[in-house]
Amino acid sequence: xxxxPPTRTERKGAVNQEQIVRRFERFLRTRSLKLTSQxxxxxxxxxxxxEHFSAERLYEWLKKEPxxxxxxxxxxxxxxxxxxxxxxxxxxxxxxxLVYEHVLGHHHHxxxxxxxxxxxxxxxxxxxxxxxxxxxxxxxxxxxxxDLRLRGYCRGCARKRELEKKTSxxxxxxx
Numbered sequence: 001x002x003x004x005p006p007t008r009t010e011r012k013g014a015v016n017q018e019q020i021v022r023r024f025e026r027f028l029r030t031r032s033l034k035l036t037s038q039x040x041x042x043x044x045x046x047x048x049x050x051e052h053f054s055a056e057r058l059y060e061w062l063k064k065e066p067x068x069x070x071x072x073x074x075x076x077x078x079x080x081x082x083x084x085x086x087x088x089x090x091x092x093x094x095x096x097x098l099v100y101e102h103v104l105g106h107h108h109h110x111x112x113x114x115x116x117x118x119x120x121x122x123x124x125x126x127x128x129x130x131x132x133x134x135x136x137x138x139x140x141x142x143x144x145x146x147d148l149r150l151r152g153y154c155r156g157c158a159r160k161r162e163l164e165k166k167t168s169x170x171x172x173x174x175x
Contacts, residue, residue, distance in 0.1 A: 017044075017047055020047065020087065020104050021035070021040070021043065023085075023087075023104075024043060024082070024085065024087060027081070027085040027087075028081070031081070033081070037067075037068040038068055038069075038070045038071075038074050038078075039074070039078050039081075041062065041067050041068055041070055042058070042062065042070060042074070042075055042078040042079070042082075043078070043082070043087075045058060045061055045062060045065070046058065046079075046082065046100065046102055047102050051101075052091065052093070052099040052100065052101050052120050053099060053100055053101075054097045054098065054099050054100070055072075055075055055076050055079055055097070055098070055100075056097065058075055058079070058100075059072050059075045062075065079100060082100075083100075086103070087102060087103070087104055088100045088101065088102055088103060089101055089103045089147075091111060091113075091120070091149070093118050093120055094113060094115055094118070095118040099120065107124065108124065108129075109122045109123060109124045110122070110123055110124065110125075110128070110147065110148035110149065110150070111123075111147075111148070111149050111150070112149075112150045112151075112152065112154075113149055113150065113151050113152075114152070114153055114154040114157050115151055115152065115153060115157075116153055116154075116157035116160075116161070117154060117156070117157050119154045119156075119157075121154065128148065132148075
């Protein structure tokens with residue numbers, strides 16, 4: 001099967017993974033580092049998922065999958081490089097460890113963080129984006145980037161908390 005040339009949308013659309021790899025290689029060279037097989041493996045796994053992941057979770061995935069052996073230290077050091085080069089972003093979800101997501105080639109979004117279970121919901125709302133741009137214009141502020149993180153309780157944890165509240169209220173009334 002012959003590969004068709006990319007469509008105009010594909011050419012103008014998201015950055016493909018090989019372009020990002022080349023960019024990462026250039027970034028590493030500026031630090032006199034090379035893209036080793038271990039770094040490439042970490043890169044591929046990080047960019048191969050669309051979920052948020054911790055360093056420990058990434059390390060566990062890599063241990064279970066075939067490929068060059070990767071140490072925990074190499075995972076942490078490579079994640080630091082990917083953050084520094086702005087290939088990944090980190091998010092403190094309030095669960096005691098940072099979680100990461102790849103950002104290149106993806107549209108901007110914000111996060112809702114559950115304080116009980118650590119669930120992360122992504123959302124995007126143009127009305128919020130416009131309000132932020134308007135606030136910057138009014139203050140003469142030149143916006144470079146931003147992130148919005150809403151902390152609260154996901155639907156399941158909110159229901160659980162409400163049920164626990166009702167249960168404790170009933171028990172108190174029964175005393």
